[in-house]
Amino acid sequence: MHIPFCLRKCLYCDFYSEGCDDAELRKAYTEALLGEIAHYGHKYGKALKADTIFFGGGTPSLMEPELIDSIIKALRKAFTVSDNAEITMECNPATLTADKLMGYRAAGVNRLSIGSQSFDDEVLAALGRIHKASDIEDTVKAARAAGFDNISLDLMFAVPKQGMDKWRESLEKALSLHPEHLSFYSLEIAEGTPFGKMYQAGTLEETPIEEDRRMYHYALDRIEEAGYVHYEISNACLPGREARHNLKYWNLSDYLGLGPSAHSYIGGERHSNAANLAEYIKVGGVGCIEESYINDLDDDAVEYTFTALRTKDGVSFENFRDKFGQEFWEFHASAKKEFEGFVQGGYAIEDDKHIALTRKGIDISNKIMALFV
Ligand code: SF4
Known part of the structure; x- marks a missing residue:
């Protein structure tokens, strides 16, 4: 709200x-x-x-x-x-x-x-x-x-x-x-x-x-x-x-945002209400969506990777597979080599279950996350 x-x-x-x-x-x-x-x-x-x-x-x-x-x-x-x-x-x-x-x-x-x-x-x-x-x-x-x-x-x-x-x-x-x-x-x-x-x-x-x-x-x-x-x-x-x-x-879960300027992500659709209080009140809160966008599975997979990397637990390969029906490194094959460079440099960790940023990696998180776009 x-x-x-x-x-x-x-x-x-x-x-x-x-x-x-x-x-x-x-x-x-x-x-x-x-x-x-x-x-x-x-x-x-x-x-x-x-x-x-x-x-x-x-x-x-x-x-x-x-x-x-x-x-x-x-x-x-x-x-x-x-x-x-x-x-x-x-x-x-x-x-x-x-x-x-x-x-x-x-x-x-x-x-x-x-x-x-x-x-x-x-x-x-x-x-x-x-x-x-x-x-x-x-x-x-x-x-x-x-x-x-x-x-x-x-x-x-x-x-x-x-x-x-x-x-x-x-x-x-x-x-x-x-x-x-x-x-x-x-x-x-x-x-x-x-x-x-x-x-x-x-x-x-x-x-x-x-x-x-x-x-x-x-x-x-x-x-x-x-x-x-x-x-x-x-x-x-x-x-x-x-x-x-x-x-x-x-974790890329659904949420419904209500009120002027609120953003939602629900049922695979992103939408946002106009940032206009007077109009919102005038129309009784209904019909104020200004922008909407249907995420496809690729958008979701990229967004999930991005946001999950912000967390201590990072991206779980199992969660990724469950959500998107694909292996993480198959989907992000083009990022693998460079990511491994970050692992060797101590900026990220990787095992057979997940990847995550280290403290040192957080300082250059934008650069690492950009690999997964
Ligand atoms: S102006 Fe912004 S930061 Fe300040 S109280 Fe309002 S919402 Fe919070």
Whole structure:
């Protein structure tokens, strides 16, 4: 579920969202979302089984708990949502109160992904975030008190004005809050964002790649030392606390994305809704698909290879055979020789069951993944 509202746009963000301080607009949006859920309910019905729901954005935590409750109820009515479904909500620390958190928990949300980014107020200000470091701590405490036992913190490195010391401190602070899950992303300067424009104008410098990689590897060492499993390039968790929802993207499982700008991959078709909130509300959430594309088996096999290589387990030859009816190295015959060069160089591993990237290989993952296009 894409919730396309933000109080203010962060300077680096290129996700679709609109400003929102209007309860009526949130209500109207929910009505439209319920319309889209009902539409797909008619199309797929109970045959569509879901064991994860993800509220992303935007800032889902701007939504009133009653609205989230009505959306979850509608999903359960339209589809087969398992009783123990993982239901995640992304939230911004500046938007939460104890009451709201209890309301979300009562509605069935059982996992929070808290957009923390940094525990340094200067870095947060440089990113254009609306919260302070202390808000993150308060949110985690209030979430625990509301009964959330599955919390993820998002952190960002290679940010202007950050440097290694502040990155280390942020990481320590995050670990001291004992989240079940951590995501850590290097800042990407996206075209069209304020950061993109500052970069073009020469007023914002990219962190040198060597520094970026030093920060990344420092984080991996520290996170693993603290008992977390590094299970995907940018994600680590306490044992057994992988993001079940995100694993689906990396395993090429079906997902249905609802709301403006949401992407879906279902029944072999990729489609995306237009990023236009006003239009979405006007048409009641139905008929907003802007682009669609039917994946053939070759597309699927390539995409699966790509995304599975992001994970610690890499590509399992057995899974590949089950999904695509072909041996992995038969399908990717042209990549074999060069891939073996990467194995010899210590960038990747290969045995008779799977291939995967090593830590050293993650630093040049784009180059290795390009072999499989
Ligand atoms: S809160 Fe999240 S979605 Fe909204 S502008 Fe910031 S990064 Fe983007």
